[in-house]
Amino acid sequence: MIKISNLSFSYGSTPILDKIRIDIKPGEFIGVIGPNGSGKSTLLRIILGFEHNYKGKVELFGASPKTFSDWHRVGYVPQKVQYDSLLPMTVMELLATKGAGKSCLKRLGISHLASQQFHSLSGGQKQKVLIAFALYQNPELLILDEPEAGVDAKSRDDFFKLLRKINQTTQTTIILCSHDVGMISHYCQRILCIHHKHCTGCTPDRIGGVLRKAYGSTFEIHGGHHV
Amino acid sequence: MFEVFEYQFMQFALLGGVMIATLCAMIGTFLVPQRFSLLGDGLAHLAFGGIAIGLVLGLPPLLTAAVVCVIGALYLSYNKEKMYGESAIAVLLTVGMAIAILLISIAGGFNVDLFGYLFGSILTITPIELYIVLLVLIFISMFLWHNYADLCLYTFHQGLAQVSGVKTAWLGSTFLVLTAITTVLSIRIVGILLITALIVLPVITAMQLARSMKQNLVYSIIIGNLSVITGIVVSFYLDLAPSAMIVLVLASFYGICSLVGRRFE
Numbered sequence: 001m002i003k004i005s006n007l008s009f010s011y012g013s014t015p016i017l018d019k020i021r022i023d024i025k026p027g028e029f030i031g032v033i034g035p036n037g038s039g040k041s042t043l044l045r046i047i048l049g050f051e052h053n054y055k056g057k058v059e060l061f062g063a064s065p066k067t068f069s070d071w072h073r074v075g076y077v078p079q080k081v082q083y084d085s086l087l088p089m090t091v092m093e094l095l096a097t098k099g100a101g102k103s104c105l106k107r108l109g110i111s112h113l114a115s116q117q118f119h120s121l122s123g124g125q126k127q128k129v130l131i132a133f134a135l136y137q138n139p140e141l142l143i144l145d146e147p148e149a150g151v152d153a154k155s156r157d158d159f160f161k162l163l164r165k166i167n168q169t170t171q172t173t174i175i176l177c178s179h180d181v182g183m184i185s186h187y188c189q190r191i192l193c194i195h196h197k198h199c200t201g202c203t204p205d206r207i208g209g210v211l212r213k214a215y216g217s218t219f220e221i222h223g224g225h226h227v
Numbered sequence: 228m229f230e231v232f233e234y235q236f237m238q239f240a241l242l243g244g245v246m247i248a249t250l251c252a253m254i255g256t257f258l259v260p261q262r263f264s265l266l267g268d269g270l271a272h273l274a275f276g277g278i279a280i281g282l283v284l285g286l287p288p289l290l291t292a293a294v295v296c297v298i299g300a301l302y303l304s305y306n307k308e309k310m311y312g313e314s315a316i317a318v319l320l321t322v323g324m325a326i327a328i329l330l331i332s333i334a335g336g337f338n339v340d341l342f343g344y345l346f347g348s349i350l351t352i353t354p355i356e357l358y359i360v361l362l363v364l365i366f367i368s369m370f371l372w373h374n375y376a377d378l379c380l381y382t383f384h385q386g387l388a389q390v391s392g393v394k395t396a397w398l399g400s401t402f403l404v405l406t407a408i409t410t411v412l413s414i415r416i417v418g419i420l421l422i423t424a425l426i427v428l429p430v431i432t433a434m435q436l437a438r439s440m441k442q443n444l445v446y447s448i449i450i451g452n453l454s455v456i457t458g459i460v461v462s463f464y465l466d467l468a469p470s471a472m473i474v475l476v477l478a479s480f481y482g483i484c485s486l487v488g489r490r491f492e
Contacts, residue, residue: 050389071392076391096375118383
């Protein structure tokens with residue numbers, strides 16, 4: 001589904017990613033972790049075709065993201081900080097593109113939010129609306145960039161459970177970028193850790209060693225929560 | 228009492244003002260949330276350079292201003308990812324003024340009223356200019372009608388719009404070109420120095436009251452139109468500069484609505 005080989009990327013003269021290799025198969029639930037500024041979001045931006053000046057080969061459904069056009073196969077939930085909190089846009093106005101309507105809200109049980117202003121919703125409700133929008137055309141791939149940041153613990157847990165349910169029931173491939181190592185290691189099947197310009201892949205039971213390498217400190221994971 | 232409506236030049240001024248206020252509100256509704264409030268200012272200063280080029284070459288100044296502004300808008304569209312948005316606007320603003328000052332100094336001044344371009348000259352608007360404004364108004368209305376949902380999503384989050392299948396490069400560039408044309412037409416109403424007010428103030432005033440993007444658009448148009456009509460009529464009776472009066476009316480609306488809006492929250 002996604003094949004990346006020898007991917008290198010720099011912001012100006014600052015190298016961010018260096019010769020990264022990743023292979024993501026259909027139906028996987030992948031967590032992407034790493035310290036601040038390690039290049040997690042950059043990796044997602046390259047896969048989504050937002051960044052073009054990279055070296056190496058990136059394939060999204062067999063095509064380069066630069067020329068990819070089957071966007072109905074991809075759902076995307078952006079970082080919370082990237083959208084405007086003052087915009088007086090209702091949930092229905094947000095969903096109007098692609099003809100998405102109340103039906104996509106019904107799927108997640110949030111039809112009652114349709115006429116409300118997006119910025120007046122709670123963090124958890126905003127997540128659900130954006131996921132409902134991303135899932136509208138039944139994408140084969142769902143990419144989420146730190147969507148749970150600033151959300152309370154209960155909503156975050158509900159959010160990860162919802163993603164697991166989507167992954168298991170529809171076989172949608174999910175790539176989730178997050179700082180919540182505990183949740184990632186509890187819910188994801190495979191973890192990609194971006195650190196020092198490189199990417200290390202592991203299964204949740206082997207995350208301890210990878211974290212020590214990436215963050216340079218001792219980590220313990222207890223009951224799905226990061227201490 | 229309605230003497231103001233008996234003069235043909237006032238009828239033209241009011242008609243032109245209403246159409247330009249509608250155009251500016253439509254553009255501003257999407258421009259302001261994109262953090263490009265000062266784009267109108269940058270383009271208007273660039274237009275001043277275009278006006279000077281037109282005067283030197285003996286071409287219609289607003290036509291050369293429109294050409295220069297469209298080039299500036301396309302430059303901005305292709306470079307906004309590579310530099311800070313406000314830096315790109317600063318480039319347009321300073322380059323436009325530099326071209327204008329240079330050409331004015333080379334020509335040793337012009338036999339036209341440059342103050343009319345700087346501060347607006349709505350009372351001298353001609354029927355041909357009214358027809359041009361009407362055509363642009365129809366075109367931009369149709370553009371917004373066809374692309375409304377895509378523009379809303381683009382304004383909310385450009386990446387999300389791209390992944391949702393919106394042709395963001397085309398939409399963004401076209402929108403900036405339409406902004407450039409609107410800016411050049413608005414020079415006749417409030418002038419280069421006050422143009423930002425007509426694009427920004429109706430929108431941020433409407434945002435105090437609106438509960439949806441559609442409401443925001445409609446309220447912006449209403450506030451812009453009321454301000455232009457009030458400004459022109461008051462300036463007629465008090466013999467004051469219409470452009471300044473329009474901006475002060477807009478600012479008053481903003482002050483009142485920001486108080487009322489907060490009280491209702």
